[in-house]
Amino acid sequence: MGRVALVTGGTRGIGEAICTTLKENGYEVIANYGGNDEAAAEFTKRTGIKTVKFDVSNFSDVEAGIKSIEASVGPIDVLVNNAGITRDGTMHRMDFERWNQVIQTNLSSCFNTSRSVIDGMRERGFGRIVNIGSVNGQAGQYGQVNYAAAKSGIHGFTKALAQEGAAKGITVNAIAPGYVETDMVRAVPKEVLEKIVRTIPVGRLGQPEDIARAVLFLVSDDAGFVTGSTLSINGGQHMY
Numbered sequence: 001m002g003r004v005a006l007v008t009g010g011t012r013g014i015g016e017a018i019c020t021t022l023k024e025n026g027y028e029v030i031a032n033y034g035g036n037d038e039a040a041a042e043f044t045k046r047t048g049i050k051t052v053k054f055d056v057s058n059f060s061d062v063e064a065g066i067k068s069i070e071a072s073v074g075p076i077d078v079l080v081n082n083a084g085i086t087r088d089g090t091m092h093r094m095d096f097e098r099w100n101q102v103i104q105t106n107l108s109s110c111f112n113t114s115r116s117v118i119d120g121m122r123e124r125g126f127g128r129i130v131n132i133g134s135v136n137g138q139a140g141q142y143g144q145v146n147y148a149a150a151k152s153g154i155h156g157f158t159k160a161l162a163q164e165g166a167a168k169g170i171t172v173n174a175i176a177p178g179y180v181e182t183d184m185v186r187a188v189p190k191e192v193l194e195k196i197v198r199t200i201p202v203g204r205l206g207q208p209e210d211i212a213r214a215v216l217f218l219v220s221d222d223a224g225f226v227t228g229s230t231l232s233i234n235g236g237q238h239m240y
Contacts, residue, residue, distance in 0.1 A: 002026040005219065006069060006076050008056050008113060009033070009083030011043040013182035014132065017208030018080055018215050019049050025216055027078065030069050032056065034083065056083045056109035057101075066116040075124065076117045078219045081110045081131045081154075086184065088143045099146045106150035110157055118165070127170035128219040131158050132211070133230060135178040139238045151176075155230050162228030171227035173218045178234025180206040201236035 005022050009015040010031030023029045031051045033040045040051040050073075054065030070076060084106045087098035110131055121127030136144055137151025155174055162172040179185055179196055185205065188196070197205060214231055217223055232238065 002028050003077040004028045004030065004069075004074050005078035005080065006030045006032060006066070006113070006117075007080040007082055008109065010049075010080075011036075011040050011051060013184065014177065014180060014208045014211050015080075015082045016043065016047075017212040018082060020047055021209070021212035021216050022078070022219070023047070023049055027219075028073055030073065030076075032065065032083065056112060057104035059112045059115075062109070062112040063116050066113070070120070075120050077121070077124075077126060078128045079113055079117050079130070080215055080219075081113055081129070083109055084132070084134075084150075086144070086147050088147070090143050091145050094146065102146035103150050103153075106147065107153045107157070110154060114161060118170070121165070121170050122168045125169040127165060127168070128223075129161065129165075129170065129172040130215050130218050131172070131174045133158075133174045133176040135176055135232065135234045135238050138176055138230075138232070158230065159228045166227055171218070171223065173223075173226060173228070174230040175211060175214050175218070176230050176232045176234070177211050178206055178232075178237045180208060180211060182208060199237055200234070204235065206233060206235060 005027040007015055007019050010019045011033045019029050019031045029049050031049050033051055033053055034055055044051050052065050055061045087102050131154045133154040134151040136148050140148050158172050158174040165172055210233055
């Protein structure tokens with residue numbers, strides 16, 4: 001059996017591409033999901049990848065979920081923090097609930113999961129953590145103060161944790177995708193999406209596999225000297 005990898009938000013979009021790519025390359029993959037049991041069952045039937053349901057924004061729920069994974073499959077060597085939501089709105093129209101939901105799900109989840117695996121990684125002298133940020137955490141975006149703040153926070157979180165883990169064989173990196181063709185992006189009004197594509201020098205949306213291939217490299221032994229980095233995959237839209 002290969003190394004055990006946990007991917008949060010792993011049953012669709014970028015998360016699904018990460019899960020299937022890791023599985024194809026010999027990893028024992030567990031996909032976390034938060035809500036849709038029927039969709040998760042369909043994902044497992046289609047891919048053969050096990051799923052575990054827990055709320056990434058809730059520390060106790062995460063801790064229990066990770067303990068159950070490690071009891072049944074073994075220690076988690078690779079953690080990909082991919083789960084994320086949007087609750088868009090300009091500041092003067094945003095209530096605290098929408099702010100807090102995004103911060104807890106997109107940013108606090110990275111603490112919750114990392115805290116639950118870090119002791120084991122330190123003891124074993126190996127670990128790979130990849131956090132999925134966003135171009136909008138680097139450049140900002142109108143109507144997304146909550147999302148941009150959470151994703152920007154991920155980049156700082158990554159650099160700090162990378163410094164803590166380096167001496168113990170743990171690398172921590174981030175990927176900042178641009179606009180990738182997922183359900184979330186397809187929900188953007190057509191005329192807005194067309195304007196966005198015009199700002200991307202390569203002239204297209206990204207594909208989930210573009211992100212998955214980068215994750216595969218960052219979790220590999222070949223990437224042992226890469227830590228604290230943010231890899232921007234955005235078609236040249238924002239050169240950071």
